[in-house]
Amino acid sequence: MGAVPTSIFNISSLQGMSLTRNNLSGNLLSSIGLWLPNLNVLYLGGNNLIGIIPESISNASKLTSLDLGNNAFTGSIPKLLGNIPSEIGNISNLVILTLPQNGLIGFIPSTIKLLGKLRILDLSKNRLQGSIPNDVCQLKNMGDLRLNQNELFGLIHECLGNITSLRYLYLNSNKLTFAIPTRLGNLKDILEINLSSNSLNGNLPPQLGSFKVATLIDFSMNQFTGKIPSTIIGLQNLVTLSLAHNKLQGSIPDSFGSMVSLEFLDLSYNDLSDVIPKSLETLSHLSYLNISFNKLRGQIPNGGPFANFTIQSFMSNEALCEEIKLHPMLISYQQ
Known part of the structure; x- marks a missing residue:
């Protein structure tokens, strides 16, 4: 009850803070993101906090999980800018990681492979560059992968077909090239796959017919040639x-x-x-x-x-x- 104690923000080594549903009130300290450089997790949901969300929260570059819901904040939400830190791999128990539309730049770190329990990865609508690292293929439990609307280039790795738990695969609106890997046909439980608005080429693979439970397939705005496979x-x-x-x-x-x-x-x-x-x-x-x-x-x-x-x-x-x-x-x- 009462305001968030300012003394907490002097603990520069603090990595996680959860103060949900504690009847906290008042404003957040305007410099909250400047004094907690190692903060990974910040949960302040379900309180009575008011005012604006401080812009300085964008400086907490290691922040990967944020809950400010069910309060009375006003104004706009500042964006978690910059690179995805390589330290993200340290949160080995992470199940859901969603960072869409945050102006993120740079590369997807290879340490992403350490998040073995991850089921949802959404990095869509950012400005991420480079290729899709094959480290993503180590995420064997992932059911939802969304890397769409970035600036990723290069090929779609064959090993993505090894993530047989995938239900949703969105790689659209990037700069991906080369052919669709035939091993994607292993994704027999895929529900939605969107590879549109890239520069993919070659023939549509006959393995397309393996997506027997799929409800959405969008391969538009590419450079595919040849015939539509009869396996459809x-x-x-x-x-x-x-x-x-x-x-x-x-x-x-x-x-x-x-x-x-x-x-x-x-x-x-x-x-x-x-x-x-x-x-x-x-x-x-x-x-x-x-x-x-x-x-x-x-x-x-x-x-x-x-x-x-x-x-x-x-x-x-x-x-x-x-x-x-x-x-x-x-x-x-x-x-």
Whole structure:
């Protein structure tokens, strides 16, 4: 009860402090981050603290776990800036590490491999650079890995396929290159995988069909070539599939009609040819379709969900024709 005692902030060696649910009141000391250089953990949630969160808290560079919830703070939240300290590996019992949107720079430290109990790692929406260290592959218990929206480059390591506990893998919006490693097919329990907005190339691996419980696959905005693998027939739980803005060729597999859960399908801006499979008429849950800017030809199906699609779904193809309900005219696209 009362204010946070200022004498605590004279303990420069202090590494962790938990004062949750203690009826504390008043403001936090404005220099809190200047006098606790070794602080890793700060829990002040569930009190009656007021005022602004001091900007100096950004200077506590070793801080990895912070709880200020259920208080009465006002103003903006200062951002935990700078590098991820290598000492992060010392918190060996850490289960969840989330540091998204904090302006973090530098590299992911190799000591991350020491966090063997980690189940969630979210470093998204920062400015991290360098390659994804293969040390991440040592985190055998991890179920959720989010490194998206950074400045990471290089390849996706084959060893990521060894983390068979992964359910969510988000590496999108980086500068990753080379092909998708075939060993990712080992992630048979993956629910969501997003590799979009990189510079990945090569063919889509047939191991794509191993993601049998996946609900979201987004490989858009890359440089993939070749055909869409026929093994995609196994993805019966898939809700969202985007392969847009690549260089895919060949036809749309007729087996797409077996993906009965599909609601969102975007194959636009590729080099796909041949006809639109009539089997897509069986996708009763399909509410969004975009196959524009390809080289498709022939008749547009008119059964099932196609009755609800507009001309925008089929624009700029080689020679498609059909009457659309919302557009009572013959539509023919010529490039």
